[in-house]
Amino acid sequence: MIEEFIHGFAEDHFTLPLLSSLATGLLIGLERELRGKPAGLRTHTLVCFAATLLTLTAAHQADWIVTLLPETQLVTDPVRMAHGILTGIGFLGAGVIFREGPSVHGLTTAASLWITAALGIVYGVGMYWLAVAGTLATLIVLMLLRIGFALLPVRTEVRLRVVTEAGGVFDAPAMRTILKSEGLGERAISQSFNREAGILELTTSTYCRGSEQIDSLASALARAPGIQSYAIMPTDDPLAGSPARG
Template sequence: MLTDMLIRIALAGVLGGLIGMERQMRAKEAGLRTHILVAIGSAMFMLVSKYGFADMLNDQHVSLDPSRIAAQVVSGMGFLGAGTILIQKQVVKGLTTAAGLWVTAAIGLVIGSGMYEIGIYGTVLALVVLEVFRRLSHLLIGKHHTIVVFLKAKSVPLVLLVLQREGIRYGHITVVNRNPETGLCELSVHVTLSHKTKDAHLYEKVMEIKGVQSLELI
């Protein structure tokens, strides 16, 4: 029984590490070590939940609910996942990594309960979603970016006109006055760039507009 428990913990760490490796290769907020620790911890919580109180079951007026500790892992992962979500220039980032940590915790719980096939199957599906679906999304839909332009206020409509002419889909627009005296402001535009869009070409078109001082693609 002890050997089986040790195997469950090790396997959970390996499966969590596979997801963490993919996240670290993408330079995300939570990487290899974080995912391994989440998977190992979840598996250990599951083992404690199932077997940790067996010596107390013979006592009178004592009953065991093996799901109580495991259930707390699900809610507790919300706090850890929230730590990976960042807001940069009004753009939310880290949601996929937070979801990956949540799935990793589920894999740890599944392996800890002894359902090896389900845990391995879940890991394979998670990797397919993170890698294969990412490429399909970029190919069919495009990549989401934020264009940040420092320019004169009167040049804002011209920048948006260039985006329309280039066939670039854009969404939320924010204009912040940085220097009322000089008329300089910061324009932030959420855009979706297809694989056909050339960053250098877009940069040249925007920088040609009179009043534009700088452009940054995030």
Template sequence: MLTDFLLRIALAGALGGLIGIERQLRAKEAGLRTHILVGIGSAMFMIVSKYGFADILMQTHVSFDPSRVAAQVVSGMGFLGAGTIIIQKQIVKGLTTAAGLWVTAAIGLVIGSGLYEIGIYGAFMTLIVLEVFRQISNHWVGHHHLIEIRLLPESVPAVLVALQKMRIRPGHIKINQRDEDESKCELILDVILRPKQSVDKLYEALMSVKGIKRIDIN
């Protein structure tokens, strides 16, 4: 049993590492080490939950539910996942990484309980969703970008006209007045570029607008 337990912990960490590699290649908040630790930790919690209380349960007049340990892993992952979610310029980021951590914990629990096939299947399904479906989404739906522009206030309408000519409709628009220099402001745009629309062309179109001092496209 000891060898089997060690194998479960190692396999859970390895499967979590596969997901972590994909996230780290995308420069996300939680990467390789975080996902490995989540997989190892959840597998250990599951082993303790399933086998760690066997000696106590054999005693008379003792009755409790050891599966509550595994249940607390699910709720506890909410706090860890929340740490990867950030709000930047009123745009929420990190939801996919948080969901990946949550699934990694589930994989660790499944492997810890001895259901190897289910855990391996879940890990590869997660990788398919993160990588293959990302490419499908970018190809058919488009890619999300956050644009931050420092410009003169009177140049804001010209920026919106330039986007309209490119058939780009911002999903979110915010204008911040810079306190240190009232003659300049910051324009924040949340846009989705379709497959045929490139970042280079967007940058050229915006830079052609007079009054723009700086453009950051994320």
């Protein structure tokens, strides 16, 4: 029995896809691990290996030990296994996505888990060159494109909230003037009036070119007369720190 097991594992149609899926999971997982993501080396390796293992199992259903009724036959459909794998990975990916204030984190890690499972399936059906090409493309997207984006001017969407005295010197036109002086555009400015407290709350969103422009906007708001408080909150920059407040 042991000899049969070793001989079966040594066959190319099992060994090559399993080892290849392990290598792919390690490479993608290492990139996520080095970036401190919740799903890292072990998770991606297990996902890719499990996807290949299940795909191989489905592809060799003729080797299953089953008892068939007379005049019946075993009909195989490996595609169902692929559907089940990718559906299950969807639940796993949902576990690494979380919301922190206005920002959503974990989308890239969830996508990397999904593509890792897909690559495991491709290895399982024996399309090795396609799987290798997919692995290289995934690593390029995760690593090289991030380096390229780091060299480009960063535009961070920020949400601006200003609290001022109702009927005071600072109003929506004054906010537009400050945004224009800082070289920023704005969307529609929402206005919320509280009669009992006597305050007017102005909210809008705009795009800033990096933290320097955010700091400049914060300084301009701090100097403006009539402002009781303000908050500048980045909404789409996962590397951003705490919102600027005044």
